[in-house]
Amino acid sequence: MKNQQDIGALLLRVVLGIIFIGHGTQKFQGGIENIAGWFDSIGLPGFLAYIVASIELVGGIAIILGLATRIVGGLFVIVLLGAIVTVQLSAGFIGGYAYDLALLAISAYLLLNGSKLFSLDSYILKVRNKS
Numbered sequence: 001m002k003n004q005q006d007i008g009a010l011l012l013r014v015v016l017g018i019i020f021i022g023h024g025t026q027k028f029q030g031g032i033e034n035i036a037g038w039f040d041s042i043g044l045p046g047f048l049a050y051i052v053a054s055i056e057l058v059g060g061i062a063i064i065l066g067l068a069t070r071i072v073g074g075l076f077v078i079v080l081l082g083a084i085v086t087v088q089l090s091a092g093f094i095g096g097y098a099y100d101l102a103l104l105a106i107s108a109y110l111l112l113n114g115s116k117l118f119s120l121d122s123y124i125l126k127v128r129n130k131s
Contacts, residue, residue, distance in 0.1 A: 006117040010117040016076070016110065021057060032050060042086060059075055077111055080101075
């Protein structure tokens, strides 16, 4: 039986990945140019919209697969801190940054602890150690 912490980290990793895939996909499907324009309207460079959407989509896939979990977790922390500071904080806690704060906590956990169960990172490490 796997350690309960390993199972918990796997659940956090998969759910976080699904959420970020949804957000990244929505940005691209809704017209990334519109998101870039919105970024410009709030004082952020429009090109950041492409970077954020790519981190969300590609990072979401990678974190579900357990590939570069800590790195992706760190990127999610940066994206979420940016979202909270630039947009959500002014909206208040409920209806504002509460959701992003929860995602930030999950991302920070994965940044600090990783997630080995059913991860490509663990598989790659095992293959390297056998060589």
